[in-house]
Amino acid sequence: MTTADRAEGNTRGWLSSALCALATCGALVALGRLIQPGRWPAVACVAVILLAAVIAAVRSLTGSPWVPTVVGAVVAFAGLVVRYGAPPGGTQVLPTPDAVRRTWALAGEGVALIQGSLVPMPSNRSAEVLVVAGAAAVLLLVDALALGAGAPALVALPLSALWVPAVVLGYPASGWAVFWTGLAYLMLLALTTAPGGPQADLVRRSSTAFAAAAGAVVLALLAAPAVAAFPGWSSVRLPTLGDGPSGPLVLSSNLDLRDSLGSRSSQVVLRYTVSRPAPQDGSGPSPAATSALPLSIGPLRAFTLSSFDGRQWSRAGDGPVFPFDGGSWLGTDSATPDPARELDVQVRLESLRETRLPISTFPRTVAVDGTWRYDPQRDEVVGTQATAAGQTYSMQVEVQDLSADQLIAAGAGAPSGSENYLQVPATQHLADITARANQIVGNATTAYDKAMALQQYFRSGANFTYDTKVPPATSQDAVWDFLQSRRGYCVQFSSTMTLMARILGIPARVAVGFLPGTQTGNDGEYVVTGKQAHAWPELYFAGYGWVRFEPTPAVQTGAPPAWSDPYVRSTGPGAQGPNDLGRAGQAATGGATGAPTQAPHQTVTTTVHGSWVPTAVTMGLVLLAAAAALLVWRRLRRPPELNAERAWHTLRRRLAKRHITWADSTTPRGCVRTVQDTLLELTGRELQGAAFEGLTELARTVEDERYAPAQSPRTSSQLHHWIGETLRGVDELVSDRPGRAAAPSGPPAGP
Template sequence: MNPTPEQGARAVLGTALCVLATWASLLALTGLVAGSRWFAVACGGVLVVAVATTLTRAATRRWWAPTAVGATVALVGLVLRYGAPPGRPQFLPDLDAAGRAWATARQGVAVVNDSFVPMPDVRPGEMLLVVGGLAVYLLVDAAVLTLRVPAVSGPPLLALWVPGIVLGFPAGAAPMFWTAAGYLALLAYGAAPLHAHAGRLQRVGTATAAAVALAGTAMVAGPPIMDVPGWASLALPTFGDGPVGPLELSDDLDLRESLGMRSSQVVLTYRVSDPSAPQGLGAGDAQDDTAASDTTELGLDAEGATPAPAAGPAVDARLVGPLRAFTMATFDGRQWERTENEALEIWDPAALLSSDPRLVGTPPDPAAGTLAQVDLEVGALRERRLPVSTFPRTVTVDGQWGYDSLRDEVVGQRSTGDGLTYSMLVQVPTLTAADLRTTDVGTPPESDLYTEVPDSAHRQDIAALAAEVTADAVGPYDQALDLQTWLRSVANFTYDTRVPPARSSDAVWDFLEDRRGYCVQFATAMAMMARTLDIPSRIGVGFLPGERNDDGTYVVTGRLAHAWPELYFDGLGWVRFEPTPASQSGPPPAWADPFSGIAAPGSVPEELAANRPTALPSGAATAPSTASPAAEDQDDSWAPAAIAAGLVLLAAGTAVVLVLRVRRRRRRVMTPEDAWRALQRELARADVRWSDATSPRGAVREVQRAVDARSGRELDASARDALERLAHVVEQARYAPSPPEHRTDDLDRWVQEVRAGVRTALAQDAPAPVTTSA
């Protein structure tokens, strides 16, 4: 037999409880995901689907219809939100939108597989979370309102807690409490009798007294119980605090993948000091300890002004620049691959390591640049390459490490581990734009690796575009500067962690056409365009400088992982450029800054200082930042969304009212069979039922017995007479050769009289049993 779904005001109440229980259960994932946007989107999606199921349930009694309509609305909504073309909304779903939504879901799976806790709040991951929330709501709604078995709603609600429990990061005590409260409310809803008036005061009084007693007992008995010996030794559950790791930089960067794995764990902490300063006074002490981390990133002093030229460049993290772990030279049109070099060298800890062969093995020279002492400690980083400055530097580290002179990398036999310390004395050259402008490109070792451009259908298109962008440039430096400026321009490109679906076999050309991407796409595009101009290039992968603490130390987290291009100049070696927009990477190096006339790498022009980014740099190659996932996502305005949601709810409410009015108008039955079915529905809401196989006279007896058993009273005369009359005309309609006609007003009146009589009888308390003495 088909289940009898809930309807009417009771169904609306049940839907509200299902929504609240689902929202509470979604809180279970807050310990796994950074940010809160995903939660707001998931809750909104659940509410929209709940409105759809409510309207469907009010319009039809087919038990499967609300779930089917809700699932359809959920599917269409997912396609419209996550399948829309980048940068513009979509109002009607089509096959292209479905394909993009499917691609986003696949990216979400990759994000989940590659992420550390907390997972970044990016659109692909958000989509999977929203799908989970909608699925849980539909299952809970079906269990409570369609099957009318609220206890079955427990497993779907529990499903959202499984990932956090398995990974050891449950959300917390408050979400657990609200989820349990939601489930208990659903159980109470299912246990409440349909004739809600029967014994209402007694039930309310009992529930209130029990709640007060439970709360009072907890408050009084809690402290003594906590003082019982041995209580503190119990292994109570923890609620998700502490890091997860370790972090390892990826050895292949795929331009087709959206921004995935990101971690907020601390991977490095370090201190930068001036070795020429008086003992006990380092750079961190010479500057104001209250300087904010964003001004430190930009190389500004505590007042937001550039350092005084007379004092030379400030010895800080900005001067030392990003810390590079390794480089990549081999690109196949879609993916970078890291190559291994087994020919490692032992180096003198007091001598320089550099990409310039003329400096390797020489002692640091204060006359050749500014010296900076950097003392580092590794945190949750497991990497065989030691993060070092891109400038010439000495490296002192314990353990078995070798130097790859071809790639300027410090490589270990084992990975780094927590607590590993090492130090560098960095020699920062006084490199200027003028130095680069008068320098030709050089020929690095293994030069073929750094000049090869993948053979694709759009190779000539990329070369033509590079020539067009650099048409006015004179020399390789001006060409490189034009490429960087063109890519960094917000008028040309948008930083976006979502990679649109492929249009061709050349990922670089797709990026140049779509004009959206993150640091890997920006760095790759500049490197490949430079190669078409015969400038050797490669990709550096490492970490941005980090955030400065009050004690002068810098903290680098996994979210500051980054990729950038390096171009080879004769006599200068590999020189870093920064094509990724400033909102994610900060300002470019001084020698690559077209607005800077200051020679010191640690300086920043006043124009840039006045317009410094409002967000911390957070580009990412493999362990990207949890800062803004996409420019348009950050600029989302909640006001239009709130207005739209209000209009949707208003329209939904209007539709509910109209549907209910139509249903009331249709209560005027036309035939005896219509009247009988209407009476059967009305009495079922009062939990008075009979089978379709029961004859009309048998149904009369069933109704009378049910009323008598539950209230101890018989139906009043008018209700009993109306029930018998209606049963009689139904028998005539079914069995008489020529059944008489009956007025629809009479049929409708009989239905209403029986309904009112049954509800009145059931609303009265049963009389107390009469006892007689022996």
């Protein structure tokens, strides 16, 4: 390789490594909405930049395609172990086995945190180690594909790994992630596939690649909003809530236990604000009377389902509906609601298209424009037309003061109406399900204690796992399959508890609606998205009506209502504990379980930021060891000793790669003429100066060695110099020609 080749290769290698690092850091931005703000972006980007520098340095010293990847992997592993494997309160300088075990345990905590947390997940040390390790792995793959394997187009595959979580969970990444990742990717494509040439041309080619890549990215970012706003993109009516990234959202009136949780939408379904009513001339509640009342109204229910065939829930038919006015209290038999427990709610619908209004499960008044009626049997507000974006309505909600002791004393009631809320389908495994229900409740005698036993059984992580993918059916009974697989989402949990409650003689139904949503600030505003669609069981208690329970695991729904929370066995202010505020959600086909910002009763790992000094010392030692190894490598790979024939063979082989060949019968002087004629045909010019001198000196040396009785001694360094000068001159002529010549037909002569 000539000096020019080596200089251009080193420059191109450093630039390519820098682009690999930029692309990886840009892709890391896609995780910004999945993890709470913290140190992790800066730490991960610094790790990526340092690792890229190590890889580029190794490549410039060795010229090997794969040695830099191996060295980079070793350096990344050592850095992770030293940084995150230090004992509590201590430092770590060398990657010992104990440090490896501690790092692995910390990574395991991060995996558990991902499984048990909701978006955005906490930003602590266990999350940071996963992000840094993932970024390092992506950089190694990107560099290996772009520079090691020479396949820069495939770089998009490892880069997409950092985008997959945001895409799957439906949290769109920042536009900066698109910009920087796309810009670096396009520039990397242009740089690694650009033709070689003199060093002076590298700046021109790099500038052209940068301008073209930046223009393509900017054009895409400018065109995207215009394309997205084109009429018709969001006009498709979706069959179930939560599917797809855009379009009107509709709750499904049929819940199939065999369906897996589909793609989830992050669209805003509705917004609402909760406030305490102002005193009215002394007639209303005083501020002190309502100040202790939490600004939470619990989930918003749209409708209920009561007919179950062993696999699917459906509506048994519409009941009688009656007109109502905005001042009528709905969902209560009390003529005088407690003013001290009232909250004012203002709702604005966004993408929801429903003929039933999402309303509080507590007693409420509803003031809404249009033709709406009330179904007292199902406690639903029913309209003649679907809701539209921008529609508003208001509610006065009476937060019930309900406790476990009250429900224990009440017992199961008998709801009025034609629907049979104790109906149990005669399925294949009904006897098995009945035996399991009796086993779960054990010696419980009251309806409440039985309901609590069922709820706790399903919420236990030791018994069931929340999973959006429903395992394949093994029988004709969907509930029995869920009890066997022990995996499912809110539809399976709510359905199974409802069925078992009916088996135990407690009237039960499935409610479909939305979790409370995410509180945006201190002004009492909540935002509900398609991800927060949810299904839960409601059991009927005498004197209190339909009461919500929550069997779906806490990592998805937050704390259960106060009356069904085993940690709260006393009268509390309202149905929701403090952990119910601001829960984020996940979508489901026909109603999905929501996802809180942080799981209740979850052990939070304290974030400890250790010193960077041990890490820096260890990395320095690793780099020194790597440098020593590289020096040995380079010494072992020093240019071989050449004689005239070996030098001539080397020159012939390298010229053949440049499409300059000659026959075995050609004399050395004839070869000089052949090289000049071929270059004259390809470029219109011949070798001159040091390049021509190097070629002729090599030819003369070969002739002397072959034919002269007395030979002039030539050193190996002289022969290497003549080869380099000849190849440099050939490369300059070839790179300056107007077009690249086609390769001559047939294989090149010689080895």
